[in-house]
Amino acid sequence: MACLFPPRFSVRLTTKPELVTPKTPTPREKKPLSDIDDQASLRYHMPGLWFYENKESMVGKDPAKVIKEGLAKALVFFYPLAGRLTEGPNKKLIVDCNGEGVLFVTAEANIALHNLGDFIHSPCPYLKKLQYNVPGSHRITGCPLLLIQVTRFSCGGFALGVRFNHTMVDGYGIQLFLKAVCELAQGGSAPSVLPVWGREMLTAAAAEPNTPTTNHAVYGASDMRNNFKRLDIEWWGSILFNFEKLAAKPLFFFFPNILKPILLRSSFVFGPKEIQALKDQAAAQDFGPCTTFELISACLWKCRTIALQPNPNATVRVTFPTDIRRRSFAGLKFDPGYYGNAIIMLSAATTAKLLCERPITYAIELIREAKNKVSADYVKSVLDFLVINGRPRMSVMRNILVSDISRIGLEKIDFGWGDAIYAGSATAAYGATFLERPKSNSSTERSVLVPISLPHLSMLIFKREIKKMTKFN
CATH class of the missing domain: 3.30.559.10 (Chloramphenicol acetyltransferase-like domain)
Structure with missing residues (x-):
């Protein structure tokens, strides 16, 4: 029980x-x-x-x-x-x-x-x-x-x-x-x-980094000017709490005592039926096969945006770390023992109005386009951009970071007591989430656990939207 x-x-x-x-x-x-x-x-x-x-x-x-x-x-x-x-x-x-x-x-x-x-x-x-x-x-x-x-x-x-x-x-x-x-x-x-x-x-060229070939807009604070809407949670947060700065602090991410009365933390499990419901929606739009990551990320992005109720004209993003170890690039060949960060932040963007009103396939297409940006030149552009701009952080406002750690094999760490019955991030952070494996049992083998942190009202709306989008026949 x-x-x-x-x-x-x-x-x-x-x-x-x-x-x-x-x-x-x-x-x-x-x-x-x-x-x-x-x-x-x-x-x-x-x-x-x-x-x-x-x-x-x-x-x-x-x-x-x-x-x-x-x-x-x-x-x-x-x-x-x-x-x-x-x-x-x-x-x-x-x-x-x-x-x-x-x-x-x-x-x-x-x-x-x-x-x-x-x-x-x-x-x-x-x-x-x-x-x-x-x-x-x-x-x-x-x-x-x-x-x-x-x-x-x-x-x-x-x-x-x-x-x-x-x-x-x-x-x-x-x-x-x-x-x-x-x-x-x-x-x-x-x-x-x-x-x-x-x-x-x-590492960027030691002498002098080149001008980046791409505008990496995900780095740097979101422009909240002229984006006012009466129920826009993030806009009010930026005015009352300097939410962009607070939410980007590591201790706030994982021990959010400062705004604990305002935020709720919860988790959602996307099981085979919920994932199939999302696949059916894509199939109804004649979109073709989609990965589980694309389906869940698109669903989270859309439902979270609806929940936060931003100005319809505001630019909203989904950002996802992409492991480049297994990709083949000219001049980039990773040894299996490389244990440093080999992740490039990719980002898709659109207006809140288009994301909320269009079918899930619209978000999937944007995510897929962002995934296809990765190349040796793109990686070099990221390095140059970070160095030239003082190693900036990503924006938290108007952005949801989705990191897929479900396939790393964290649960396979065996000290002699067998596989872990759960292995994961252990927390929910505002502005970021992880796709994880749930606590192991026979019914969760193909499931994905998603921890979420949102203001109280936004969480209620988010739960409603998730239920609507993953409703299966």
């Missing part, structure tokens, strides 16, 4: 936060990050949670000890992650590979894992308990690049909280690192995929 309300749940730290250093000495050097890594939009610590059930064959083994041992071994190979970031000229981030280590915490919960029921998903109401925010550890420079907490439940299951500095790794990168921790914790002598730095490949 599903839990309707969160149970009484407390977590007690069993160790003080400590630094885990590489098990053997590592090179002492300084390594510049790439110009994709150090853009303002990635300068935050990303939280994630993994939940593992008890396993009979692992009785008597302490997951905290197993993970800590594997962590120390993995940091020998991924030694930059044990360093500290510094900032050079033009906000350039450089990692000082000093081997100071990463933060590690152990804790115990007062209940069994199954008592959390349906709260084992994103957004998880227990993020702060399962991922202790060590005071002073949230800065980008001069702080540990990883914070790991192992929380043991009374049943023998456990939760793994991982907070990583996003400038150092992307979703694939953290998966690669944690897989190495697993392999080394279980007796391996080296990771099956050796890490590769290679950040110079995604």
